[in-house]
Amino acid sequence: xxxxxxxxxxxxxxxxxxxxxxxxxxxxxxxxxxxxxxxxxxxxxxxxxxxxxxxxxxxxxxxxxxxxxxxxxxxxxxxxxxxxxxxxxxxxxxxxxxxxxxxxxxxxxxxxxxxxxxxxxxxxxxxxxxxxxxxxxxxxxxxxxxxxxxxxxxxxxxxxxxxxxxxxxxxxxxxxxxxxxxxxxxxxxx
Amino acid sequence: xxxxxxxxxxxxxxxxxxxxxxxxxxxxxxxxxxxxxxxxxxxxxxxxxxxxxxxxxxxxxxxxxxxxxxxxxxxxxxxxxxxxxxxxxxxxxxxxxxxxxxxxxxxxxxxxxxxxxxxxxxxxxxxxxxxxxxxxxxxxxxxxxxxxxxxxxxxxxxxxxxxxxxxxxxxxxxxxxxxxxxxxxxxxxx
DNA sequence: TCTAATCCATAGTGATCGCTACAGAAAGAG
DNA sequence: CTCTTTCTGTAGCGATCACTATGGATTAGA
Numbered sequence: 269x270x271x272x273x274x275x276x277x278x279x280x281x282x283x284x285x286x287x288x289x290x291x292x293x294x295x296x297x298x299x300x301x302x303x304x305x306x307x308x309x310x311x312x313x314x315x316x317x318x319x320x321x322x323x324x325x326x327x328x329x330x331x332x333x334x335x336x337x338x339x340x341x342x343x344x345x346x347x348x349x350x351x352x353x354x355x356x357x358x359x360x361x362x363x364x365x366x367x368x369x370x371x372x373x374x375x376x377x378x379x380x381x382x383x384x385x386x387x388x389x390x391x392x393x394x395x396x397x398x399x400x401x402x403x404x405x406x407x408x409x410x411x412x413x414x415x416x417x418x419x420x421x422x423x424x425x426x427x428x429x430x431x432x433x434x435x436x437x438x439x440x441x442x443x444x445x446x447x448x449x450x451x452x453x454x455x456x457x458x
Numbered sequence: 459x460x461x462x463x464x465x466x467x468x469x470x471x472x473x474x475x476x477x478x479x480x481x482x483x484x485x486x487x488x489x490x491x492x493x494x495x496x497x498x499x500x501x502x503x504x505x506x507x508x509x510x511x512x513x514x515x516x517x518x519x520x521x522x523x524x525x526x527x528x529x530x531x532x533x534x535x536x537x538x539x540x541x542x543x544x545x546x547x548x549x550x551x552x553x554x555x556x557x558x559x560x561x562x563x564x565x566x567x568x569x570x571x572x573x574x575x576x577x578x579x580x581x582x583x584x585x586x587x588x589x590x591x592x593x594x595x596x597x598x599x600x601x602x603x604x605x606x607x608x609x610x611x612x613x614x615x616x617x618x619x620x621x622x623x624x625x626x627x628x629x630x631x632x633x634x635x636x637x638x639x640x641x642x643x644x645x646x647x648x
Numbered sequence: 649t650c651t652a653a654t655c656c657a658t659a660g661t662g663a664t665c666g667c668t669a670c671a672g673a674a675a676g677a678g
Numbered sequence: 679c680t681c682t683t684t685c686t687g688t689a690g691c692g693a694t695c696a697c698t699a700t701g702g703a704t705t706a707g708a
Contacts, residue, residue: 270676271684296485299666309687310667316685320666381620415626416633419613426612427605430571436605443606447637460706461654489696499657500697510696649708656703665694673686678679 278316281306285317286327291369293377294324324379331373332383338362339390348398352417352448356441359421363428364437371425375418388414405449413448420444468506471496475507476517481559483567484514514569521563522573528552529580538588542607542638546631549611553618554627561615565608578604595639603638610634 288305289297299320303310317323342355363371374380374387391414398404404413424437478495479487489510493500507513532545553561564570564577581604588594594603614627 271682272674272676272686274685275674298664300664311669311688312686314667375616378619384620409629412626412629412633415617415622416610416613416630419610419617419630419634420606421613422616423606423609423612426565427609429568430574432605436602439599439602440606440609443602443637444609444634445637446639447633447635449636460652462656462704462706464655465704488694490694501658501699502656504697505655651708652706654703654705656701658700658702659698660700661696661698663695666692668689668691670689671687673684675684676682678681 274312274316276306276308276312281308281313281316282327282330285323286331286373287369289324289327289377290331290373293373294379328373328377328380328383332380332386335372335374336387336390339387343390343394348395348403349445349448351394353441353445356417356420356424356444357438360424360428360437360441361434363425364432364434371429372421375422375425376429384418388418391417403451405451408449416447417444464502464506466496466498466502471498471503471506472517472520475513476521476563477559479514479517479567480521480563483563484569518563518567518570518573522570522576525562525564526577526580529577533580533584538585538593539635539638541584543631543635546607546610546614546634547628550614550618550627550631551624553615554622554624561619562611565612565615566619574608578608581607593641595641598639606637607634 284306285302288302292301299310299313302320302323303313306313308316313323317326338358339355342358343351345351345354359372362368374383388411392410395404395408395410395413399406399408399410420440424440427437427440474496475492478492482491489500489503492510492513493503496503498506503513507516528548529545532548533541535541535544549562552558564573578601582600585594585598585600585603589596589598589600610630614630617627617630
């Protein structure tokens with residue numbers, strides 16, 4: 269039951285795989301690119317992570333978990349406007365950060381539709397809570413506003429990949445905030 | 459100088475190539491997929507269109523020209539709000555049309571950054587004109603609003619690819635319209 | 649009909665794809 | 679030490695990638 273221990277750190281290698289998939293997506297990332305980025309030979313990669321599909325699943329799950337943590341943290345803000353502004357601003361900065369690949373793996377990879385749906389659900393729930401709390405007008409359709417936010421973030425990812433600066437992508441987030449209705453004070457006044 | 463005429467219609471074959479690239483993008487589209495979709499053997503394809511890169515350039519140029527025509531048509535509306543609403547609405551319907559591939563080749567293909575930049579310039583010009591005409595407040599930054607619109611359209615393309623219905627994608631367009639400032643009547647009144 | 653020119657279909661080029669067989673190296677168990 | 683187990687590196691598997699050499703088919707002009 270004992271044997272030669274593996275010569276690399278699995279978590280470190282996985283983090284390298286995340287970054288490679290993040291930079292080039294699933295289809296455009298070859299095993300050769302992965303082994304090079306991870307500092308591991310093909311047989312070691314397959315022994316530790318299974319095939320390319322399994323490795324991508326594990327890598328994208330890690331990426332997704334980190335993204336959800338950031339979104340959840342933003343969503344805890346009491347004001348939904350602050351929550352959304354925080355999320356969009358953090359997204360803009362993350363997509364254009366110089367120490368990570370540009371854009372967002374979760375938002376751009378065609379395979380991750382289910383994860384995007386989960387994220388959409390998170391946003392919908394937070395917006396629905398804001399509506400019942402009177403933080404947004406009753407006329408707001410939570411799922412539609414959530415779809416809009418997801419679309420804007422996808423657009424920011426694309427802008428970042430096209431070379432947009434942090435300020436330019438932040439401007440998109442700022443402009444999008446104008447589409448979030450104000451609290452329903454006016455509705456009450458009528 | 460005479461010779462055997464080609465047995466296929468070049469424009470029809472190019473249209474088929476456009477659709478294939480539209481559906482699967484540049485990298486994921488193989489020559490075998492193209493020859494199958496175009497009804498042409500590889501040597502005929504290479505004789506008529508050059509290599510894969512040249513064919514993609516010609517196909518994406520055709521796609522880009524059609525897109526620009528649609529955008530230009532929407533932009534002729536006298537009111538910039540109507541122009542943008544028309545563009546976003548048409549975009550939402552086009553991205554979810556059942557007789558064409560989902561989403562937008564121009565907005566999603568990484569190689570087409572230059573064409574997106576051209577489109578961004580078109581939008582910036584139209585918005586700048588609206589600002590000088592008093593159709594938008596002077597506080598509006600045309601390039602920033604144009605970036606926002608491009609981001610929203612990219613988001614709509616992604617939503618369509620993820621299986622969003624026409625109504626769901628139209629809702630994104632409708633929500634985005636709320637981010638377009640009203641004309642500067644209020645600014646004048648102050 | 650004969651020649652020159654151009655296109656088409658078969659078949660295959662080297663390179664790269666994801667993936668793995670094999671054999672030697674490095675550890676614990678006895 | 680030996681034995682067993684597991685990992686590592688080389689080297690290469692069949693399949694597919696973009697692309698093309700070759701030869702027969704089909705046209706216009708002489």
